[in-house]
Amino acid sequence: MPALGPPLGGYLTEHLPWHWLFPVNLPIGAAVTIGLVALRTSSEPPAGRFDTRGFLLATPGLGLLTYALGFGPTAGPSRRSHSADRSVWSCSARPSTPNSVPPKRCWTSDC
Secondary structure (H helix, E strand, C coil): CHHHHHHHHHHHHHHCCHHHHHHHHHHHHHHHHHHHHHHHHCCCCCCCCCCCHHHHHHHHHHHHHHHHHHHHHHCCCCHHHHHHHHHHHHCCCCCCCCCCCHHHHHHHCCC
């Protein structure tokens, strides 16, 4: 049923005047109200302890996720400075370009 919302809303806004918004939403609001009243009578088990650690970690985590999704294409790993590349391949010889392959002796743990 949620998939019907956008097409139905688009159809209503294109083919009906704005004041039809209220009569169309009146039965939907009544159905939601009846459903909430019916669900209110069911009992739930008591809630457990509040997850403080998860609550405090969710805020910076979701903020960083939003930042990464928003600025990742312009400031992501493809735009990093080349100093990080040099520190990875600093075992014996530095690559001539940032995308070059390091010497084979750097691929082992005995650099």
